[in-house]
Amino acid sequence: xxxxxxxxxxxxxxxxxxxxxxxxxxxxxxxxxxxxxxxxxxxxxxxxxxxxxxxxxxxxxxxxxxxxxxxxxxxxxxxxxxxxxxxxxxxxxxxxxxxxxxxxxxxxxxxxxxxxxxxxxxxxxxxxxxxxxxxxxxxxxxxxxxxxxxxxxxxxxxxxxxxxxxxxxxxxxxxxxxxxxxxxxxxxxxxxxxxxxxxxxxxxxxxxxxxxxxxxxxxxxxxxxxxxxxxxxxxxxxxxxxxxxxxxxxxxxxxxxxxxxxxxxxxxxxxxxxxxxxxxxxxxxxxxxxxxxxxxxxxxxxxxxxxxxxxxxxxxxxxxxxxxxxxxxxxxxxxxxxxxxxxxxxxxxxxxxxxxxxxxxxxxxxxxxxxxxxxxxxxxxxxxxxxxxxxxxxxxxxxxxxxxxxxxxxxxxxxxxxxxxxxxxxxxxxxxxxxxxxxxxxxxxxxxxxxxxxxxxxxxxxxxxxxxxxxxxxxxxxxxxxxxxxxxxxxxxxxxxxxxxxxxxxxxxxxxxxxxxxxx
Amino acid sequence: xxxxxxxxxxxxxxxxxxxxxxxxxxxxxxxxxxxxxxxxxxxxxxxxxxxxxxxxxxxxxxxxxxxxxxxxxxxxxxxxxxxxxxxxxxxxxxxxxxxxxxxxxxxxxxxxxxxxxxxxxxxxxxxxxxxxxxxxxxxxxxxxxxxxxxxxxxxxxxxxxxxxxxxxxxxxxxxxxxxxxxxxxxxxxxxxxxxxxxxxxxxxxxxxxxxxxxxxxxxxxxxxxxxxxxxxxxxxxxxxxxxxxxxxxxxxxxxxxxxxxxxxxxxxxxxxxxxxxxxxxxxxxxxxxxxxxxxxxxxxxxxxxxxxxxxxxxxx
Numbered sequence: 001x002x003x004x005x006x007x008x009x010x011x012x013x014x015x016x017x018x019x020x021x022x023x024x025x026x027x028x029x030x031x032x033x034x035x036x037x038x039x040x041x042x043x044x045x046x047x048x049x050x051x052x053x054x055x056x057x058x059x060x061x062x063x064x065x066x067x068x069x070x071x072x073x074x075x076x077x078x079x080x081x082x083x084x085x086x087x088x089x090x091x092x093x094x095x096x097x098x099x100x101x102x103x104x105x106x107x108x109x110x111x112x113x114x115x116x117x118x119x120x121x122x123x124x125x126x127x128x129x130x131x132x133x134x135x136x137x138x139x140x141x142x143x144x145x146x147x148x149x150x151x152x153x154x155x156x157x158x159x160x161x162x163x164x165x166x167x168x169x170x171x172x173x174x175x176x177x178x179x180x181x182x183x184x185x186x187x188x189x190x191x192x193x194x195x196x197x198x199x200x201x202x203x204x205x206x207x208x209x210x211x212x213x214x215x216x217x218x219x220x221x222x223x224x225x226x227x228x229x230x231x232x233x234x235x236x237x238x239x240x241x242x243x244x245x246x247x248x249x250x251x252x253x254x255x256x257x258x259x260x261x262x263x264x265x266x267x268x269x270x271x272x273x274x275x276x277x278x279x280x281x282x283x284x285x286x287x288x289x290x291x292x293x294x295x296x297x298x299x300x301x302x303x304x305x306x307x308x309x310x311x312x313x314x315x316x317x318x319x320x321x322x323x324x325x326x327x328x329x330x331x332x333x334x335x336x337x338x339x340x341x342x343x344x345x346x347x348x349x350x351x352x353x354x355x356x357x358x359x360x361x362x363x364x365x366x367x368x369x370x371x372x373x374x375x376x377x378x379x380x381x382x383x384x385x386x387x388x389x390x391x392x393x394x395x396x397x398x399x400x401x402x403x404x405x406x407x408x409x410x411x412x413x414x415x416x417x418x419x420x421x422x423x424x425x426x427x428x429x430x431x432x433x434x435x436x437x438x439x440x441x442x443x444x445x446x447x448x449x450x451x452x453x454x455x456x457x458x459x460x461x462x463x464x465x466x467x468x469x470x471x472x473x474x475x476x477x478x479x480x481x482x483x484x485x486x487x488x489x490x491x492x493x494x495x496x497x498x499x500x501x502x503x504x505x506x507x508x509x510x511x512x513x514x515x516x517x518x519x520x
Numbered sequence: 521x522x523x524x525x526x527x528x529x530x531x532x533x534x535x536x537x538x539x540x541x542x543x544x545x546x547x548x549x550x551x552x553x554x555x556x557x558x559x560x561x562x563x564x565x566x567x568x569x570x571x572x573x574x575x576x577x578x579x580x581x582x583x584x585x586x587x588x589x590x591x592x593x594x595x596x597x598x599x600x601x602x603x604x605x606x607x608x609x610x611x612x613x614x615x616x617x618x619x620x621x622x623x624x625x626x627x628x629x630x631x632x633x634x635x636x637x638x639x640x641x642x643x644x645x646x647x648x649x650x651x652x653x654x655x656x657x658x659x660x661x662x663x664x665x666x667x668x669x670x671x672x673x674x675x676x677x678x679x680x681x682x683x684x685x686x687x688x689x690x691x692x693x694x695x696x697x698x699x700x701x702x703x704x705x706x707x708x709x710x711x712x713x714x715x716x717x718x719x720x721x722x723x724x725x726x727x728x729x730x731x732x733x734x735x736x737x738x739x740x741x742x743x744x745x746x747x748x749x750x751x752x753x754x755x756x757x758x759x760x761x762x763x764x765x766x767x768x769x770x771x772x773x774x775x776x777x778x779x780x781x782x783x784x785x786x787x788x789x790x791x792x793x794x795x796x797x798x799x800x801x802x803x804x805x806x807x808x809x810x811x812x813x814x815x816x817x818x819x820x821x822x823x824x825x826x827x828x829x830x831x832x833x834x835x836x
Binding site: 053055056061062063133134135136137138187190204205206207231232233234235237238239241242244245246247367394395396397398400401402404432433434435 | 550551552553554556557558559569570571574575578606607608609614617618672675679680683686687688689690692782783784785787791792795798799800
């Protein structure tokens with residue numbers, strides 16, 4: 001019997017071995033496509049891991065960084081942001097004979113992906129659509145100075161402003177300012193037909209999307225990529241893993257805890273630039289935070305190094321004032337409005353009539369770890385000066401609703417300006433209320449100074465006006481800044497030509513994929 | 521018998537209606553405004569109130585709740601689950617795409633768990649000693665180990681260190697069968713670990729209990745070999761409770777797919793549900809919940825009917 005049992009076991013053993021061998025063979029056979037490095041690249045197709053599944057594209061509407069990523073590839077506007085500032089895109093040239101007149105000359109032979117010609121009429125109808133507030137277009141504020149748009153001929157359009165606006169051209173370089181066919185100028189048509197370097201291919205919901213090169217693009221000869229296969233990776237770790245394992249060639253929005261993993265990899269490049277800023281916003285409707293002294297106290301209480309370390313592993317820089325555009329005369333303004341000084345904060349609190357502090361609620365969110373960590377750090381700082389803060393951390397959706405309704409005392413937020421011009425601050429210092437602006441905050445003095453800067457045509461006058469605005473800003477504290485976080489893209493090192501746009505525009509750096517290529 | 525089946529189906533329909541109403545109310549009670557969310561994705565300039573109001577109108581969210589409820593119910597009755605707020609995709613189509621993927625994952629995980637779990641448990645019970653105690657330890661770990669932890673470990677070894685398999689994603693069977701299977705392997709294993717342990721433990725204890733039954737000794741004394749008794753009688757008789765556990769476990773697996781699909785970036789039904797809840801995409805949440813509810817209730821009805829066939833006493 002024992003002999004039988006042994007042979008039986010042997011037989012089972014060999015069956016198992018056969019099975020294992022089979023599985024190994026199948027996996028090995030499939031294995032060719034599983035691993036891929038940068039070296040044995042057969043074609044110029046870019047596999048991209050995108051941080052969110054884009055929503056259905058609505059013309060002119062700001063729908064977040066994932067849709068903006070697609071906008072930068074599928075669409076083009078009159079202007080385009082580059083590392084050297086803004087430059088003409090669909091426009092061949094822009095003439096400004098006087099500060100309120102802009103003459104755009106379009107490039108020759110422009111067409112949309114559907115083959116229809118792109119003319120000055122399209123420019124007029126698109127911009128008129130974006131200037132209407134009820135379309136939900138996000139550049140509406142930037143276009144409200146337009147007095148008239150006149151079509152001179154097929155390639156020439158003249159825009160006249162009612163008053164000078166120093167940021168006007170910058171608004172035209174926002175991804176949602178793309179020139180689109182008339183058929184897209186409504187709320188129901190998906191905004192997928194553009195004049196950009198890549199045409200919309202095939203979308204598989206929840207999985208990915210293909211983008212194909214467009215032969216009619218105005219610089220089609222410079223487009224080296226054979227196409228882009230976008231895969232959706234909403235989870236930050238899954239996205240980083242996909243890049244590290246070679247499943248994709250490039251990812252956006254590298255989460256901070258993954259920075260070093262990618263930097264340590266031999267064949268990968270991490271491109272990080274300072275992007276959005278984090279801050280504490282206030283409900284100034286009533287209660288202690290209606291008092292500017294209390295808001296100042298908060299600005300002095302925040303230990304910005306701690307917050308940067310806690311939320312971003314120190315990937316970024318502390319912000320003692322407000323973000324100003326780099327390489328401009330504004331660069332050094334308002335950089336040291338406040339600093340970490342708990343003693344000063346306590347004095348300010350006492351001066352405001354709260355020598356023993358008080359308690360308050362702080363709105364954060366459980367959905368984004370970095371905002372939660374920022375909140376915890378600030379909570380600790382405020383405790384030190386006697387403000388006892390209770391955290392309220394709903395999911396992002398709940399956070400938005402509570403923020404918009406003013407259902408908080410203070411809140412932590414992260415945000416970018418739509419443009420880099422100092423006038424981006426206008427959105428933070430006056431109504432309407434919004435989920436990540438200080439609730440009911442309205443300071444017409446700051447508004448007046450910022451508007452003065454926007455209207456001025458003399459540089460010294462512009463700088464002086466911004467200086468004035470920031471001086472009031474420091475005293476009145478519409479928000480208390482914490483830090484600027486690094487925002488990173490990562491890719492295989494054989495991808496050349498990608499340029500990370502610094503500052504608020506870092507999210508739009510995918511514009512440069514139009515000229516990127518793989519190099520062996 | 522027909523009356524019995526009709527009764528069960530009627531109760532089932534009542535239950536589905538109850539789920540419909542509950543999920544509708546729950547969604548509208550939970551804080552969060554889909555329109556505001558649609559216009560506030562990630563970082564960026566914030567939406568104007570006009571824009572939010574306009575989107576709300578487009579989505580029909582400015583209608584009174586009762587009107588929305590009626591529209592929703594009449595839609596469901598005519599088989600129209602609406603369109604996703606986010607992607608404008610037909611909800612029914614989205615579910616049609618995703619459900620088979622999740623079922624495929626659950627199916628493969630169940631297969632792995634059954635094929636490994638039953639022989640393992642039986643072997644441990646029969647051999648005893650070191651094999652048995654090792655099995656008990658390993659299966660305890662297997663049951664306790666969260667799927668997302670094991671999933672991450674699998675990715676670390678098989679994708680990042682060894683580069684044998686992709687770290688996650690999806691490829692359709694029609695376009696790239698090889699990659700489709702590759703992408704299924706790790707999530708299925710991650711999902712199967714806990715289930716395998718449960719099945720192994722259940723089989724082990726059932727077999728152990730059976731081995732000490734009087735009829736086993738009787739069978740041996742009648743001259744049947746140990747092997748024959750084990751294979752023919754002990755194992756077969758032990759499988760009843762195991763089958764029940766498998767039935768229950770498949771339901772639990774559906775729940776576990778939420779985490780596995782996240783870790784492996786697998787676009788199944790669970791990840792659709794989670795994303796839809798986060799985005800307050802009401803039509804999608806409602807559609808997915810209804811689908812799951814109908815599935816569960818239908819399975820229950822089938823089980824009830826089978827019991828009715830097997831045991832006439834149940835029919836009363």
